Amino acid sequence: MIRLQASAVLAVRDGYTGRPVTASAVQCFLDGQRVLPQYRQGGYLVFLNLPDGPHQLLLRGAYYQDERLQFQTAGGSPVEWGVTLKPSAAYPFRRAVTQLAVRLEGGGALWVAAQGAAWELRLAQDEAPAGSRSLKIFYRGGPEAHPRGQYLLCDKSKSETVTVAGLEGERAELEAPLAHPHRRGAVLLPAQCYHADAQGWVRAFFREPVQVCLFLPEQKKLQTLSLQEGYNETALANAQKKE
Structure with missing residues (x-):
């Protein structure tokens, strides 16, 4: 059998x-x-x-x-x-959408996260040391509204991506330890990792104008951008840092 x-x-x-x-x-x-x-x-x-x-x-x-x-x-x-x-340009959108096109010079990965209080997690402890795998957090709604998966922890030069393996009560369990220490109020946003197409473009679509966080992990660089209705375009350089 x-x-x-x-x-x-x-x-x-x-x-x-x-x-x-x-x-x-x-x-x-x-x-x-x-x-x-x-x-x-x-x-x-x-x-x-x-x-x-x-x-x-x-x-x-x-x-x-x-x-x-x-x-x-x-x-x-x-x-x-x-x-x-992630929707492609061929997606059958039923109404006008907000599009972000990023010219990603140098290739590599670009993480994109839309800001919004309804789906964010917020650090609720005075400090989370580097190496932590369990975080005390605050969030709105029930745990079911905050799926397990990849998040962008927005904290200026210490920003990093994390994977939330589980959410129960006031605790978020991470698959891997934090690379950097973070203080109370740091925000975790559901994020997606994009790679440039053959022409060097990253394209993301949103239901409405939002403020987005763009993170280049190779450069440890975080940038926020307010999107307008319709088409939005920007460029980022992702050249490798020299030792």
Whole structure:
């Protein structure tokens, strides 16, 4: 008898509507091969009986930008995490949207996070030392309104990206320890990592004008930008720092 065991569970949401994706919305390529994971209601993709070790996953959809993920399985409990798919220019927007186009000179990664009190987490302890993996936080609404996943911790020159593995009561548990110390009031915003296309552009879409935080991890550089309705364009240099 073949025993089926869940090795990884991925919760996939549409980055524009915030709703779970349908089974036909994306194609999955695991370690270079097309695969068909089980689909569960709520946008969950379940990967069964994966060998232990590192894996690379590509999610590709007609209306979304490619999403590349890395994870590692080691037996026992399945790996669980969430991802928000970023709309592409082909997305069937039903009304006018706010677009941000960033000319990313030098390539690399750009993290983008929209500000908003409804979905932010705020540090509620006097100081969180570097190395902390459990944070006391304040947030509005219930934990279900604040998904697990990647966040941008906005703190000027000490800004960094973190992965919230769990949220219960007043505590947020991180997958990895903080790289820098942070003080009360520092804000954590749900964030997405973008890479430039073949022409050197990063494109992000929003339902309405918002203020966004742009973070270049290679440079440890945080910038805020107020978007206007319609098309917004800027440029960032992401050249590697010299030692």
